[in-house]
Amino acid sequence: MEDFIAFGSVCTSWRTASPKDNFDILSPQLPLLILYLPEAKGRDCFPTDQMGWLLTQSLDGEEVNLFNPFSDTKIHLPNQFALRALQNPDDLIEGHEFYNYINLATLSANPSFTSDYVLVISYNTDVNYLAYWLPGDINWTLFDMDERHGGVCNMTYYKGQFYLLTWGAEIWVSHLIYLNDNKDLFRHSIQYYLVGVNDALLFVARFGRNRSDDDSAVDTFKCEVYEVDEMKCKLKRIHNLVDSTIFFGLNGATSIDSTKFTGVIKPNHIYFTDDWIEQNLMSECGGGKDTGVYNLEDGNIEYFYPQLSLSCICPPTWVIPSL
Secondary structure, three states, X not given: OHHHHHHHOOOHHHHHOOOHHHOOOOOOOOOEEEOOOHHHOOEEEEEOOOOOOEEEEEOOOOOEEEEEOOOOEEEEEOOHHHHHHHOOHHXXXXXXXXXXXXXXXXXXXXXXXXXXXXXXXXXXXXXXEEEEEOOOOOOOEEOOOOOOOOOEEEEEEEOOEEXXXXXXXXXXXXXXXXXXXXXXXXXXXXXXXXXXXXXXXXXXEEEEEEEOOEEEEEEEEEEEEEEEEOOOOEEEEEOOOOOEEEEEEOOEEEEEEHHHHOOOOOOOEXXXXXXXXXXXXXXXXXXXXXXXXXXXXXXXXXXXXOOOOOOOOOOOEEEOOOO
């Protein structure tokens, strides 16, 4: 993908000679690390589940978009004030005008290929709320849940359903709950992720601890991977991804077949970026240093971007190229 884009950027005649139809848009793509995106300057920016698509939102709440930096395509969405108008007045916090901040976004399909998709978001009030948007809608629609689900830390779309992962390690599928009784998961700072690998849905726990030289910063020291048994409502620990590789960071996780990129990425490894959001809010630089690769076989960690974030509101994150 990067070669295709670079070819078309040489001049007008080269761009004309390289239409999108000449590129196999369904071929596997390696996630790229975004350090800074000029089009998102002064905006919060994080990836969705679908290749290449990011959600950006202005800090004043006025503008929310889906944006594909590879095709320079922008889809305008209802803003944060529209979310506020839908809320129960009892859940509005006085003095917090922009407390309806979107923190997670997941697409059911790639807008580059179809207009038949759903965008689900999680946003903050006193608790997390969920809403969705369909192409052509003029406003968000609140997600109908029978009871409060607590804070949502990760979402993914898998085999036709939206899966929601809470900070209490509960997995919601529509109105079903899968409880995790592994108490070891709660000893340290932790992040949870859901990711589809081959034909299995995996639950990934990422453990972090405060740095000795900076209490406001967290370093990853361990990852654990579990397969979700939907029939038995249980988690099964796994220690080998075989040829698969997981990438996770802001807003979620994705997986790729490492055999498609021999010598470039490592099988049975987890590539991660610094997404300790609450801790990074206390840091002037916005985080960024906890970015590396975890060996699931021996637990070793190699850091490959030991620098500070170039943006105080949007640390480095992964994006999979898509035209």
